[in-house]
Amino acid sequence: MTRSIARPPSTRVRSALAHVLALVALLLALSPLTFAQNAPQSCPPEPTPLDAARLERGMRTATDHGFLWRIRRDGRTSYLYGTIHIARAEWMFPGPRTMAALATSDTVALEIDMLDPDMQTRIAAALRRQSATALPAPLAERLERRFVAECIDAATMRTLAPEFQIATLTVLAARRDGLHPAYAIDTVLAGIARSLDKATVSLETPELQAATLQMSSAAETIEFVTAGLDELESGRARPLLVRLAKAWSTGDLAAIEGYESWCDCLNTAAEREAMKRMLDDRNPALADAIAKLHAGGETVFAAVGSLHMIGPNGLPALLARRGFSVEAVRFER
Numbered sequence: 001m002t003r004s005i006a007r008p009p010s011t012r013v014r015s016a017l018a019h020v021l022a023l024v025a026l027l028l029a030l031s032p033l034t035f036a037q038n039a040p041q042s043c044p045p046e047p048t049p050l051d052a053a054r055l056e057r058g059m060r061t062a063t064d065h066g067f068l069w070r071i072r073r074d075g076r077t078s079y080l081y082g083t084i085h086i087a088r089a090e091w092m093f094p095g096p097r098t099m100a101a102l103a104t105s106d107t108v109a110l111e112i113d114m115l116d117p118d119m120q121t122r123i124a125a126a127l128r129r130q131s132a133t134a135l136p137a138p139l140a141e142r143l144e145r146r147f148v149a150e151c152i153d154a155a156t157m158r159t160l161a162p163e164f165q166i167a168t169l170t171v172l173a174a175r176r177d178g179l180h181p182a183y184a185i186d187t188v189l190a191g192i193a194r195s196l197d198k199a200t201v202s203l204e205t206p207e208l209q210a211a212t213l214q215m216s217s218a219a220e221t222i223e224f225v226t227a228g229l230d231e232l233e234s235g236r237a238r239p240l241l242v243r244l245a246k247a248w249s250t251g252d253l254a255a256i257e258g259y260e261s262w263c264d265c266l267n268t269a270a271e272r273e274a275m276k277r278m279l280d281d282r283n284p285a286l287a288d289a290i291a292k293l294h295a296g297g298e299t300v301f302a303a304v305g306s307l308h309m310i311g312p313n314g315l316p317a318l319l320a321r322r323g324f325s326v327e328a329v330r331f332e333r
Contacts, residue, residue, distance in 0.1 A: 043151035044175035047089070047182035055093075055188075064095030064331035065249050066185070067256070067306055069316050071294075071324040078299050079105060080290070080315055080326075082256075082306035084248040086174060086241060087183045091249055094185065094192070097331055105301035107293055108193035109201040111286075112209070115190040119202055126210035130161035133221040142229055150232075163215050166228035173232060174241045189303050203289045203304065204282070212278060248306055251331050257310045280313045287318035294324075 048054070067082035079101040084091075094102065102108060112119050135143065143165060147154040150169050157165050171181060193200045215221040231237040240263065247255035260275075290302045308315050320326045 047180050050092075050188075055191075058090070058093035059099075062093035062095045062099075064097050065091050065251065066098070067248075067251060067253055067309060068098060068101060068329040068331070069309075070101075070327045070329055071316075071319055072327075073291075073294060073322075073324045076294065076297075076299050077104075078290070078294050079301045079329075080309070080319065081301065081303040082248075082309045083185050083189075083303050084245060084306055085184045085186060086171060086179045086181050087185065087245060088178045088249070089180075089183045092183045092185045092188050094189065095331065097329060099192075101329070102189065102192065102198075102301045103196060104299070105198070106298040107199040107201055107300050108189060109203050109290060109293060109300050109302040110186055110190060111202070111204050111304055112206060113190050113200045113202045114187050115194065116200065116202065119206060123206040126206040127160055127164065130164065130210060130214055132161045133163075133215075133218045135162055135222060135225060139222065139225060139229075143225065146229060146232060161214065161221075162225050163213060163221050166225045167213065169232060170228055170237050171241075174238050174245075177238060177242050177245075179241060179245055186303060189301075193301075198301075199298070201289075201293065203286050203302070208282075212282070244307075253328075256306055259307065259310060279307055283308055283313055283315055283318055287315055287322060290315070291319065291322050291324070 066084065069080040071078050071080055081098060081101070112123070114120070114123075143162070144154060146169055147157050150172055152169070152172060157168070160168065174180070190200055215224055228237070243255075243262070244259075246252075286304060286308065290300060293300045293302075302315075304315060311317070316326045316328075
């Protein structure tokens with residue numbers, strides 16, 4: 001039964017944040033964000049650049065994380081892989097079964113191929129193009145204080161629209177739990193695809209993802225920022241990301257499939273609309289793009305955020321309705 005008791009704005013918008021964080025994390029991977037110089041010891045450590053030695057070591061010791069499906073149609077086998085866009089350093093290398101699926105595929109399809117120079121340029125432009133709502137002075141000052149608390153360069157953050165600023169702060173707060181967009185597996189998959197001379201494809205555009213993240217009115221933006229700051233300052237912002245990351249790392253598909261039961265994010269019409277806009281409305285186009293690549297004679301390794309995989313409108317279900325046989329590949333633990 002849907003609860004009819006009105007909830008405070010901070011709780012309502014915390015639920016909205018749950019839907020946008022994965023998109024923000026993906027965009028952050030190549031956005032022009034920099035961190036504060038001479039950061040105090042209270043700041044979390046920044047990610048270590050991935051060099052050849054670290055890549056070799058990581059690949060040699062990698063274990064499988066996330067979720068993998070084998071999809072078949074027209075006598076060809078492709079793969080669907082559920083990723084997470086914010087992770088720990090040791091999770092960003094594909095394990096043996098994931099790597100075997102990628103290696104046997106002709107094309108690697110990602111939500112956005114973040115090593116594509118055109119995508120890099122368009123990500124930066126999409127973030128700059130978003131219209132910025134003028135925040136009330138006390139709220140703007142509060143936001144500036146949070147830049148300092150999260151050890152992020154304020155001048156860089158001011159180039160983003162306010163809803164991007166608060167969502168960015170929320171994603172980066174998880175650095176204190178060892179989670180960072182720089183450690184997401186998506187970029188490593190793009191690099192491995194290039195090393196194996198695989199074709200790479202972006203299934204979505206930065207413009208679409210940025211548009212999905214923007215609030216529809218100034219009032220909504222102000223509420224979103226206010227509530228996000230409430231959650232950050234209270235320490236309530238991180239647990240949802242941590243729980244999602246843990247479920248992904250252990251391959252706990254039941255936990256991901258039960259997301260709606262524990263996310264506290266479908267209690268109002270607005271929240272249900274947010275879920276639909278962030279996931280269900282995007283999934284048919286993603287499924288169509290994957291099916292089109294496969295129909296063109298290519299076998300595909302399609303890597304998409306894990307929340308796109310759940311429910312009757314998730315990608316496995318949509319591809320089954322498009323004539324694919326869909327089989328989950330179990331990882332050894």
